Amino acid sequence: MSDNPVDVVDPVLTAPDTRGATSPFARAIFLVGAAAVILVLLGTVAVQIDWAMNGGPVTQSCIDQGIIPYSPETDAGPASGNKGAEGVCHIVEGLTSPAQAAVLIGAFLLGLAAVIAGWSTYRSMDTRRKRDHAVTGAVLGLQAVVLSVVLWVFVQATPEKFVSQFLNIQALKADGSALIRGIKYTLLLAFGGEIGGIVIGLVLSILVISKRRAVRAPATVYINIFRGTPLIVQLSIGYFGVNLGLGLHLGVFTVAVVVLALNMGAYSAEVFRAGIQSIDRGQMEAARSVGMTYLQAMRFAIVPQAIRRVIPPLLNEFVILIKDTSLVVVLGLPLDQLDLFGAAQQGYSDTFSATYFVAVSVGYLIITLPMIWIVNQVERRLRSGLVSITGGGA
Amino acid sequence: MGNPDGSIVRLEGVHKWFGDNHVLRGIDFALNEGDVQVVIGPSGGGKSTLLRCVNLLELPTRGRVWFDGEDITDVRANLNEVRTHIGMVFQSFNLFPHKTALQNITLPLEKVLGLKRDEAESRARDQLTRVKLDHKTDAYPGSLSGGQQQRVAIARALAMRPRMMLFDEVTSALDPELVGEVLQVMKDLAAEGMTMMVVTHEMGFAREVGTEMVFMDGGVVVEAGDPREVFANPQSERLQLFFSEVL
Numbered sequence: 001m002s003d004n005p006v007d008v009v010d011p012v013l014t015a016p017d018t019r020g021a022t023s024p025f026a027r028a029i030f031l032v033g034a035a036a037v038i039l040v041l042l043g044t045v046a047v048q049i050d051w052a053m054n055g056g057p058v059t060q061s062c063i064d065q066g067i068i069p070y071s072p073e074t075d076a077g078p079a080s081g082n083k084g085a086e087g088v089c090h091i092v093e094g095l096t097s098p099a100q101a102a103v104l105i106g107a108f109l110l111g112l113a114a115v116i117a118g119w120s121t122y123r124s125m126d127t128r129r130k131r132d133h134a135v136t137g138a139v140l141g142l143q144a145v146v147l148s149v150v151l152w153v154f155v156q157a158t159p160e161k162f163v164s165q166f167l168n169i170q171a172l173k174a175d176g177s178a179l180i181r182g183i184k185y186t187l188l189l190a191f192g193g194e195i196g197g198i199v200i201g202l203v204l205s206i207l208v209i210s211k212r213r214a215v216r217a218p219a220t221v222y223i224n225i226f227r228g229t230p231l232i233v234q235l236s237i238g239y240f241g242v243n244l245g246l247g248l249h250l251g252v253f254t255v256a257v258v259v260l261a262l263n264m265g266a267y268s269a270e271v272f273r274a275g276i277q278s279i280d281r282g283q284m285e286a287a288r289s290v291g292m293t294y295l296q297a298m299r300f301a302i303v304p305q306a307i308r309r310v311i312p313p314l315l316n317e318f319v320i321l322i323k324d325t326s327l328v329v330v331l332g333l334p335l336d337q338l339d340l341f342g343a344a345q346q347g348y349s350d351t352f353s354a355t356y357f358v359a360v361s362v363g364y365l366i367i368t369l370p371m372i373w374i375v376n377q378v379e380r381r382l383r384s385g386l387v388s389i390t391g392g393g394a
Numbered sequence: 395m396g397n398p399d400g401s402i403v404r405l406e407g408v409h410k411w412f413g414d415n416h417v418l419r420g421i422d423f424a425l426n427e428g429d430v431q432v433v434i435g436p437s438g439g440g441k442s443t444l445l446r447c448v449n450l451l452e453l454p455t456r457g458r459v460w461f462d463g464e465d466i467t468d469v470r471a472n473l474n475e476v477r478t479h480i481g482m483v484f485q486s487f488n489l490f491p492h493k494t495a496l497q498n499i500t501l502p503l504e505k506v507l508g509l510k511r512d513e514a515e516s517r518a519r520d521q522l523t524r525v526k527l528d529h530k531t532d533a534y535p536g537s538l539s540g541g542q543q544q545r546v547a548i549a550r551a552l553a554m555r556p557r558m559m560l561f562d563e564v565t566s567a568l569d570p571e572l573v574g575e576v577l578q579v580m581k582d583l584a585a586e587g588m589t590m591m592v593v594t595h596e597m598g599f600a601r602e603v604g605t606e607m608v609f610m611d612g613g614v615v616v617e618a619g620d621p622r623e624v625f626a627n628p629q630s631e632r633l634q635l636f637f638s639e640v641l
Contacts, residue, residue: 280486280488282484282486282488283488283490285451285484285488286482286484286488286489286490286547287490287502288451288474288477289449289451289477289480289481289482289484289551290477290478290481290502290506290550290551290554291474291475291477291478291502291506291507291554292474292502292505292506293474296505296506300490300501300505301490301501304492305490305491305492308492
């Protein structure tokens with residue numbers, strides 16, 4: 001019976017596309033703008049790769065700029081020059097090469113063309129898709145113009161100083177492996193602080209929403225003190241004050257984790273409190289009406305729902321905590337337990353190359369970017385209801 | 395003290411203030427085993443507050459509430475124990491959204507009554523069958539209709555095997571076509587002899603199922619009596635006005 005074509009209703013699977021057709025001209029604006037951005041980014045990278053692969057020894061112009069090849073100590077005289085001079089020279093030569101200039105000028109002109117064409121015509125475009133192409137092309141063109149101008153100004157100034165300070169890869173060889181270990185200890189500090197902080201925060205949040213002032217007061221005082229004073233001060237008091245003063249003889253690392261947890265506890269208490277108070281009053285009433293005690297209602301009905309709601313803000317706090325672990329540097333972690341920033345600090349004082357701070361920034365990003373990505377995913381899912389906070393699953 | 399009159403619930407001079415708002419202004423009544431008391435009246439008249447004073451979700455500012463011969467307004471009363479004997483169903487269902495229909499029912503059975511899991515589950519299944527939702531055992535509240543959610547809520551309360559049930563405008567949040575299925579469950583329950591106190595706007599249900607009717611307005615009981623008589627013969631002007639508006 002269902003073979004009868006009359007019974008078959010043609011399903012509309014997706015909303016119809018009503019943005020209209022584009023035109024070759026509108027599409028050209030978009031492509032020119034995109035090409036300009038791609039040129040300035042990939043062109044610069046390509047020039048750099050070429051110099052890195054085929055650059056050869058330090059050039060005379062580099063030596064003139066003070067980038068001297070390193071020669072170790074010999075009988076003839078003491079060590080001279082800069083370690084990593086080749087790498088620095090390649091970057092500088094690449095930046096100041098005619099090829100780079102051609103890339104920048106080309107990207108600037110392409111970008112400008114896209115901006116002018118897009119900006120002057122988008123209003124008269126008669127379909128939405130044409131307009132989108134024109135506007136997007138103009139925006140991309142503008143980005144290419146700005147990027148090429150900024151790079152041009154940088155290249156015209158004194159790139160050799162910047163590069164030898166911040167981009168001397170060779171300098172990382174001295175203490176580079178410490179950076180890798182630093183990631184491990186930064187993560188240990190962050191996870192230790194986070195786990196302890198969540199436990200402390202949950203307990204505090206339950207106390208802080210009590211209707212009895214005597215219960216609320218100590219928790220409020222705690223939260224205000226830890227939220228109202230700088231973490232760097234708390235770390236100092238915790239180690240130099242409490243630990244040494246009371247003769248506890250705890251290691252720097254242990255004290256750091258404890259203080260981070262105490263600090264995180266205050267912040268996550270506020271997050272949990274907001275989450276718990278966002279749960280409908282009826283949930284508590286329903287739980288109490290079947291005879292649960294207040295704490296049972298909290299544990300089985302309220303808190304499980306609140307935790308789902310506070311996951312995004314809690315992860316945000318965690319990202320902040322990851323970065324705040326760098327403050328532990330004031331306590332001076334032992335050399336074999338240095339966190340990321342501690343390792344960078346050490347590398348800098350060994351080599352006087354700020355490249356360590358660039359490298360350590362990358363190290364933090366390696367940890368935080370996935371966290372930020374997770375936060376965004378969770379928030380999007382919660383908002384779209386794919387995974388409802390009811391726990392129903394997708 | 396006991397309950398010399400054999401009542402299951404008795405209220406004596408109950409007053410409730412919310413700040414300066416005097417919501418209940420002296421309520422006295424008693425409910426006997428098997429009574430189905432329907433409470434009607436305009437919004438803001440204190441009906442829901444009265445109901446919530448019976449299981450002490452709201453603490454009366456003044457007056458006493460007796461349950462099964464025990465003064466439960468005494469600070470020494472074990473309210474958690476008392477509440478296991480008084481089931482309550484809410485206007486907004488208040489199912490636990492992170493638990494399935496079955497888990498909503500077994501949670502208090504296990505945590506409050508201390509039943510073993512399989513015992514709790516078999517009791518829960520019996521109640522879900524009674525409200526004709528045995529096919530929705532593992533559904534989360536979010537995937538159930540309002541009427542189905544409310545029937546799960548009733549099952550959750552009944553699974554505790556309470557001595558009496560409180561219904562607080564349980565059909566007010568439902569789409570009209572879903573009201574019937576919930577009222578049917580309540581009718582069946584009344585027919586089985588459950589003691590019930592029902593705040594409702596469903597006048598048909600009140601007349602048909604109620605054994606006792608209370609009309610509340612302005613925080614006092616304006617009129618009370620046999621539902622059929624009250625409907626046929628409203629004495630007070632306020633009740634006549636109320637009927638002319640809702641019927």
